[in-house]
Amino acid sequence: MQLRSPLTFAAVVAAGALTVTGCVLNAGAGSAATTALTVDSSAAACAVSAATAPSGPITFTVTNSGEQVTEFYVLAENELSIVGEVENIAPGSSRDLTLVAQPGEYFTVCKPGMVGAGIGQTAFTVTGESVAASADDAAAEEAAVTSYTAYVKSQAAELVPQVQAFVDAYAAGNDDEARRLFPLARVSYERIEPTAEQFGDLDPAIDYRKPGAEAEGLPFTGFHRIEMDLWLDAAKQNYPDEQLVALTPAERAEVGDKLVADITSLYDLVHSDDFSLTLSDITNGAIGLLDEIAAPDGKLPGEENEFAHTDLYDFRANVEGARVAYEAVRDIAAAKGDDGAQLTTTLDAQFAGMLELLASYGDFEAGFVDYSTVDQRARGELGAQLNALSEPMSRLTHTVLGISAE
Numbered sequence: 001m002q003l004r005s006p007l008t009f010a011a012v013v014a015a016g017a018l019t020v021t022g023c024v025l026n027a028g029a030g031s032a033a034t035t036a037l038t039v040d041s042s043a044a045a046c047a048v049s050a051a052t053a054p055s056g057p058i059t060f061t062v063t064n065s066g067e068q069v070t071e072f073y074v075l076a077e078n079e080l081s082i083v084g085e086v087e088n089i090a091p092g093s094s095r096d097l098t099l100v101a102q103p104g105e106y107f108t109v110c111k112p113g114m115v116g117a118g119i120g121q122t123a124f125t126v127t128g129e130s131v132a133a134s135a136d137d138a139a140a141e142e143a144a145v146t147s148y149t150a151y152v153k154s155q156a157a158e159l160v161p162q163v164q165a166f167v168d169a170y171a172a173g174n175d176d177e178a179r180r181l182f183p184l185a186r187v188s189y190e191r192i193e194p195t196a197e198q199f200g201d202l203d204p205a206i207d208y209r210k211p212g213a214e215a216e217g218l219p220f221t222g223f224h225r226i227e228m229d230l231w232l233d234a235a236k237q238n239y240p241d242e243q244l245v246a247l248t249p250a251e252r253a254e255v256g257d258k259l260v261a262d263i264t265s266l267y268d269l270v271h272s273d274d275f276s277l278t279l280s281d282i283t284n285g286a287i288g289l290l291d292e293i294a295a296p297d298g299k300l301p302g303e304e305n306e307f308a309h310t311d312l313y314d315f316r317a318n319v320e321g322a323r324v325a326y327e328a329v330r331d332i333a334a335a336k337g338d339d340g341a342q343l344t345t346t347l348d349a350q351f352a353g354m355l356e357l358l359a360s361y362g363d364f365e366a367g368f369v370d371y372s373t374v375d376q377r378a379r380g381e382l383g384a385q386l387n388a389l390s391e392p393m394s395r396l397t398h399t400v401l402g403i404s405a406e
Helices: 135-171 175-191 202-207 210-216 223-230 232-238 249-270 279-294 311-334 337-359 376-393 396-401
Strands: 035-041 046-048 052-054 056-064 070-075 082-089 094-101 104-110 119-127
Touching: 035 052, 035 070, 035 104, 046 104, 046 119, 056 070, 056 082, 070 094, 082 094, 082 279, 094 396, 135 175, 135 223, 135 249, 135 279, 135 311, 175 223, 175 311, 202 210, 202 223, 202 249, 210 223, 223 232, 223 249, 279 311, 279 376, 279 396, 311 337, 311 376, 311 396, 337 376, 337 396
Parallel strands: 035 056, 052 119
Antiparallel strands: 035 046, 056 094, 070 082, 070 104, 104 119
16 A cells, blocks of 8 residues: 555545545536636645635646645545545646535645645635436446445455455464465455545554554554565565564464454445445545555555565556446446547556556466566556556546536
């Protein structure tokens, strides 16, 4: 995962609302005029061009005038839930966040460096009438959400025994088997990570890397704590100034039991009666999964699994998860005129190209090559194909909602 953190709050919810009354992405809002706002994210401020907007489509164009990669969030009234986010905004560049907003009270905030507390948190008000979908659009949206929700639940269900088997091998001291199972136990998680990030401290506990945990003052637990112990020699090379020692059997049991408990909590949450997803969780989640790969601490630069070098497993899982999310809304996008048809044709081709290229490095059954053996030229090729997929994917939200990107 990327280095992500709570802002000035304890819980984090990924792009889109999870049973949140407020901004939601609504397929029937295509006839409404889009409100265009600008955001200047600097080292010291998060300046939004207006503190109010009418209900309906809103596009925040976020420009990074600082020197660090930044993120921008729209928070719900409880200041805990992330209703929308756009991340990995490089210095000097701009990215858009598009929402269809319902009336209510919100907050905007930026996070330079993508770690630590957010800055410039400011109240934001949406006025006017609720935005309703047409019957046809509502039916298509319901079908998409139902399909994708079932996928999320199925992946969470597969994740529990996968992680249990991995932890059992680790706790028993069967290190060769645990190393084999480590990347496989992560696949289902990486496919649905944006959903996992909706549940407060669970994602940090499950998937924070060592630098992220230390930056936030959090215990270093989860997948990557076990990874560091299983590949201790590599960890010592990466952190030569630290006195790293192997965990004792009791410590192994403790960290393993916590990972199983956290994964079980994720399963329980997505299978609870209160769990629901919106169209925004699908479209923005698909985009977010590709962002996870390209992030400075992500899979493409080889920072995700810094000791095991199993990043290609996660790379493939993120792409697969993004494709499932995209396919859930594909028919909605394709029905949005010539632009929608062209976009889906492009995305179909670019997903096929990305998966074909990844297949040249292995697969889940036979295994992927050690990512440390993939040279910069090859990583550049992977990055180019990822960019070719990410660019049209960035237009998915606008197209599905029938909103002009201008």
